[in-house]
Amino acid sequence: MRCPGCGAAIQFDDPKKPGYIPREVFEKRLEEGKEILCQRCFRMKHYGKLEPVEFDWDFKNQLKSYLGGFDVVVWVIDIFDFEGTYREDIAEILKGKRVIYVINKIDLLPRAVTVKEIKEWVKKRIKTKNTDDIRIVSAEKNFGLTSLVKYLSRLTDKALVVGVTNVGKSSLLNKICTHENTISPFPGTTLGILKRKVKEANLYLYDTPGIMTSDRILDLLDPECQKRVLPREELSRKTFKPDNGRTIFMGGLCRFDIHFETEKNPIFLLFSSKEVTFHETRRERADELMRNRLGDLLIPPCSKTKFENFKWKRETFTLKEGEELAVAGLGWMSVRRGPFTVEVTVPDSVKLVVREALVNPKR
Structure with a gap:
């Protein structure tokens, strides 16, 4: 049996792997004739919560499989932990796509550091020529969010959102999107993603699970x-x-x-x-x-x-x-x-x- 939300084979052994559901929950829902979703998809559907996934080769392939349906990718990066959240392996996967770099948490920096300085610094680090695709925001302070939505709306009507864990991706999306979420399975993938409608805009953002890393003190x-x-x-x-x-x-x-x-x-x-x-x-x-x-x-x-x-x-x-x-x-x-x-x-x-x-x- 496969989960209808993400397509993963149902399994009872490893909560960290796709398709997991506690056996007793599976048996109860089967007996009651209710829809059987894996634990990840159940939490997505009912709580709007995306479980993080480990950034191994399997997930890299999953990410590649999502990209075919999108011309624009929103990559949320934490300015406080730039080295842990801007990752060369993700950049390599996103080559060929229009990437909008959303640099979050600028409220953590000393106030003397200007938006222009941050943009120029990030531009050098990611080696891009297009400064407009670097959007400086603070989800916590609502800074730059209106400008971000307007910019994305001019580019596309849908975009894929990626980022490692703890960059503030969920906080950002909760500020600019409605709370009506739907699971969007992609053919050939084993991880569903959340489709979210941006408030007062003809724009949908498809939220992917936070990517777990292993090279940060935080990890x-x-x-x-x-x-x-x-x-x-x-x-x-x-x-x-x-x-x-x-x-x-x-x-x-x-x-x-x-x-x-x-x-x-x-x-x-x-x-x-x-x-x-x-x-x-x-x-x-x-x-x-x-x-x-x-x-x-x-x-x-x-x-x-x-x-x-x-x-x-x-x-x-x-x-x-x-x-x-x-x-x-x-x-x-x-x-x-x-x-x-x-x-x-x-x-x-x-x-x-x-x-x-x-x-x-x-x-």
């Missing part, structure tokens, strides 16, 4: 901790001017060991959620803190956690003024005075990226 946290540390207001930022050999923690899962040979101490800022601990200490004390204070003094994680629960890696970078070191799913270091060397310790899967500064170092 290593339980759902409650994710909810706690996801920033919902302007980012916390703190300036450091450390002596040689000092260690700075950004939470318990990211450690910076600082080295320099210049006369003047380096100066840098850390940007992250207000719930993330910034802590400076001596190098010799840092090892003890990592082994004994994860989830206690150093948050995230949000509860007492053993150092041995993670496989760790160390990477070394030389940073200069005007550069940032981004830690996917956590925040970034922004250099005001350099150069200096930083040895970064994070869980093995976490992506680290050196980039041109998003926040102007002269500010």
